[in-house]
Amino acid sequence: MKNRLRIYICTFILQIILSIGILTSYIPAEEKVVLLGPGTSCITSSCHTDMGTKKYVHAIGVNAKLCNKCHAIIKEGEHRFKEIPPDVRPLCAQCHSEELPPPADIKGTPPKVISKDEEIKFHAPFAEGKCTECHDAHESDFYKHLKLQYPENFYASFSVEIYSLCYKCHKEMNETLTEPRTLTATRFRNGNLNLHVRHVNKEKGRTCRACHLHHGSKGPALMRETFPFGSRMLTIKYEKTDTGGSCGPACHTQARYDRYAPVYSPIKTSPRPGEDATEEELGLSRERDMQKENEEKNSKNLKTISHEGEKR
Ligand code: HEC
Ligand code: HEC
Ligand code: HEC
Ligand code: HEC
Ligand code: HEC
Structure with missing residues (x-):
C-alpha cells in the first residue's frame, strides 16, 4: 500500500516538472548573439581557450x-x-x-x-x-x-584497440582480426584459414596499410597496387578471382587463396593454428556464400527497379 502511494506521488511530481518544461520551451528565448569586433581573435583567454593543445x-x-x-x-x-x-x-x-x-595565405604544403x-x-x-x-x-x-586510434607504422603489435578507427564502422569485423579459423568472418581466407589474422594479428603484425589504401584505390577491396617499404616501392600484384585471389611476389612468392578449395603454397610460415575444414564443411560454406551473394544481388536489383519506378 505504502509503495503504491509513493509511486503515485512520484508520477504526480514528474508530471508537474514535465509540464513546466514543455510550457517554458514555448516562451521564445531572447537570442543572445556574441558580437565580434574587427580583427577579434577566435582563441583568447575566454574563448576556445584549449584549442591547439592536443598531440x-x-x-x-x-x-x-x-x-x-x-x-x-x-x-x-x-x-x-x-x-x-x-x-x-x-x-x-x-x-x-x-x-x-x-x-596563398596559408603556410605549409x-x-x-x-x-x-x-x-x-x-x-x-x-x-x-x-x-x-x-x-x-x-x-x-x-x-x-584521426578521431580514434589507428597505428602509425607498417608493423604493429596487435590489439583490437589500435584499430578502433576501423571498428567504428566495420562492426561486421567481429572475428575478422581475431578468429584464426573461420568459414564466415572474412573473404580473405584459404579454406577456413583466416588470412587477415595470419597477417595482422601478431607481435609484429602488418597494419591494414600494408595491403589497403584508406581513401581509395584502383584495385578491388581498396587493395593497393604498390606499397612503400623502407625507401622502396614494392608491387603487390593482387588479383581477385570469384572464389579467392592471389598476391606476390613482393613479400613472399606468388601465393593463392581459395575459400572452398584451399591451396597451400610452400611458403615458410609459422605453424597453422586449429584444424582445416572438411570437404563437407567447405561445400556447405560455399552454398551459404552463394545464397548470401544472390540475396544481395536481388536486393540491389529490387532497389534499381524501384528507383526506375520513381523516375517514371
Ligand atoms: C578545415 C576546416 C575547419 C577549420 C579551419 C576550423 N574548423 Fe571548426 N569545425 C570544422 C568541422 C568540419 C566541424 C564539425 C564537427 C566535425 O565534423 O567534427 C567543426 C566544428 C567546430 C565547433 C563545434 C564543436 C565541435 O567540435 O563539434 C567549434 C566550436 C569549432 N569548430 C571551432 C573552430 C575554431 C575556433 C576554429 C579556428 C581556430 C575552427 N573551428 C577552424 C571544420 C573546421
Ligand atoms: C586552408 C587550407 C586547408 C584546409 C581547408 C584543410 N586543410 Fe588539411 N592541411 C592543410 C595544410 C597546410 C596541411 C599540412 C600540415 C599542417 O600544416 O598541418 C594539412 C594537413 C592535413 C592532414 C595531414 C596531417 C599530418 O599530420 O600530416 C590531414 C589528415 C588533413 N589536413 C585533413 C584535412 C581535412 C579532413 C580537411 C577538411 C575538413 C582539411 N584538412 C582542410 C591545409 C588545409
Ligand atoms: C565512417 C565509416 C567507416 C570507417 C571509419 C571505415 N570504413 Fe571501411 N568501409 C565503410 C563502408 C560503408 C564500406 C562499404 C561497405 C560495403 O560496400 O559493403 C567500407 C568498405 C571497406 C573496404 C572494402 C570492402 C570491399 O569488399 O570492397 C575495406 C577494405 C575497408 N572498408 C577497410 C577499412 C579500414 C582499413 C578502415 C580503418 C582505417 C576502415 N575501413 C574504416 C565504412 C567505414
Ligand atoms: C595481407 C594483406 C591484408 C592486410 C594486412 C589487411 N587486409 Fe583486409 N583484405 C585483404 C584482401 C586481399 C581482401 C579481399 C578479400 C576477397 O575479397 O577475396 C580484404 C578485405 C577486407 C575487407 C572486406 C571484408 C572481408 O573481410 O572480406 C575489410 C573490411 C578489410 N579487408 C579490412 C581490413 C582491416 C581493418 C585491416 C587492418 C586491421 C586489413 N583489412 C588488413 C588483404 C589484407
Ligand atoms: C576511413 C577513414 C578515413 C576517411 C573517411 C578519410 N580519411 Fe584521410 N586518412 C585516413 C588515414 C588512416 C590516414 C593515414 C594514412 C597513412 O598514413 O597511411 C589518412 C591520411 C590523410 C591525409 C594525409 C595524407 C598524407 O600523405 O600525409 C589527408 C590530407 C587526409 N587524410 C585527408 C582526408 C580528406 C580530405 C578526407 C575526406 C574527403 C579524408 N581524409 C577521409 C583515414 C581516413
Whole structure:
C-alpha cells in the first residue's frame, strides 16, 4: 500500500516538472548573439581557450585567424556561422584537391588527396565526403589527427584497440582480426584459414596499410597496387578471382587463396593454428556464400527497379 502511494506521488511530481518544461520551451528565448569586433581573435583567454593543445594538430584548424576557411560567418561582426554540411569535401578541397592550388595565405604544403581520377574506387565514407568521421578538422591525440586510434607504422603489435578507427564502422569485423579459423568472418581466407589474422594479428603484425589504401584505390577491396617499404616501392600484384585471389611476389612468392578449395603454397610460415575444414564443411560454406551473394544481388536489383519506378 505504502509503495503504491509513493509511486503515485512520484508520477504526480514528474508530471508537474514535465509540464513546466514543455510550457517554458514555448516562451521564445531572447537570442543572445556574441558580437565580434574587427580583427577579434577566435582563441583568447575566454574563448576556445584549449584549442591547439592536443598531440596532433591540423595547423589550419587551430589558427585563430583562419577559422573562417571552414566556418563561414553569416553576418559580419556576429558570432553566428553557417552550418557545416554533411559532405565536407568542398571545405577540405580548398587545400587538399589535386585540381586547386592551395590558398596563398596559408603556410605549409597540404597533401593532395582529393582526386577526380575516375579509375579510383573510393572508400565509401571518403566518397560521401565524411572526412570528419575519421579526421578531426582541428586536432586530436591520434596520428594524422584521426578521431580514434589507428597505428602509425607498417608493423604493429596487435590489439583490437589500435584499430578502433576501423571498428567504428566495420562492426561486421567481429572475428575478422581475431578468429584464426573461420568459414564466415572474412573473404580473405584459404579454406577456413583466416588470412587477415595470419597477417595482422601478431607481435609484429602488418597494419591494414600494408595491403589497403584508406581513401581509395584502383584495385578491388581498396587493395593497393604498390606499397612503400623502407625507401622502396614494392608491387603487390593482387588479383581477385570469384572464389579467392592471389598476391606476390613482393613479400613472399606468388601465393593463392581459395575459400572452398584451399591451396597451400610452400611458403615458410609459422605453424597453422586449429584444424582445416572438411570437404563437407567447405561445400556447405560455399552454398551459404552463394545464397548470401544472390540475396544481395536481388536486393540491389529490387532497389534499381524501384528507383526506375520513381523516375517514371
Ligand atoms: C578545415 C576546416 C575547419 C577549420 C579551419 C576550423 N574548423 Fe571548426 N569545425 C570544422 C568541422 C568540419 C566541424 C564539425 C564537427 C566535425 O565534423 O567534427 C567543426 C566544428 C567546430 C565547433 C563545434 C564543436 C565541435 O567540435 O563539434 C567549434 C566550436 C569549432 N569548430 C571551432 C573552430 C575554431 C575556433 C576554429 C579556428 C581556430 C575552427 N573551428 C577552424 C571544420 C573546421
Ligand atoms: C586552408 C587550407 C586547408 C584546409 C581547408 C584543410 N586543410 Fe588539411 N592541411 C592543410 C595544410 C597546410 C596541411 C599540412 C600540415 C599542417 O600544416 O598541418 C594539412 C594537413 C592535413 C592532414 C595531414 C596531417 C599530418 O599530420 O600530416 C590531414 C589528415 C588533413 N589536413 C585533413 C584535412 C581535412 C579532413 C580537411 C577538411 C575538413 C582539411 N584538412 C582542410 C591545409 C588545409
Ligand atoms: C576511413 C577513414 C578515413 C576517411 C573517411 C578519410 N580519411 Fe584521410 N586518412 C585516413 C588515414 C588512416 C590516414 C593515414 C594514412 C597513412 O598514413 O597511411 C589518412 C591520411 C590523410 C591525409 C594525409 C595524407 C598524407 O600523405 O600525409 C589527408 C590530407 C587526409 N587524410 C585527408 C582526408 C580528406 C580530405 C578526407 C575526406 C574527403 C579524408 N581524409 C577521409 C583515414 C581516413
Ligand atoms: C565512417 C565509416 C567507416 C570507417 C571509419 C571505415 N570504413 Fe571501411 N568501409 C565503410 C563502408 C560503408 C564500406 C562499404 C561497405 C560495403 O560496400 O559493403 C567500407 C568498405 C571497406 C573496404 C572494402 C570492402 C570491399 O569488399 O570492397 C575495406 C577494405 C575497408 N572498408 C577497410 C577499412 C579500414 C582499413 C578502415 C580503418 C582505417 C576502415 N575501413 C574504416 C565504412 C567505414
Ligand atoms: C595481407 C594483406 C591484408 C592486410 C594486412 C589487411 N587486409 Fe583486409 N583484405 C585483404 C584482401 C586481399 C581482401 C579481399 C578479400 C576477397 O575479397 O577475396 C580484404 C578485405 C577486407 C575487407 C572486406 C571484408 C572481408 O573481410 O572480406 C575489410 C573490411 C578489410 N579487408 C579490412 C581490413 C582491416 C581493418 C585491416 C587492418 C586491421 C586489413 N583489412 C588488413 C588483404 C589484407
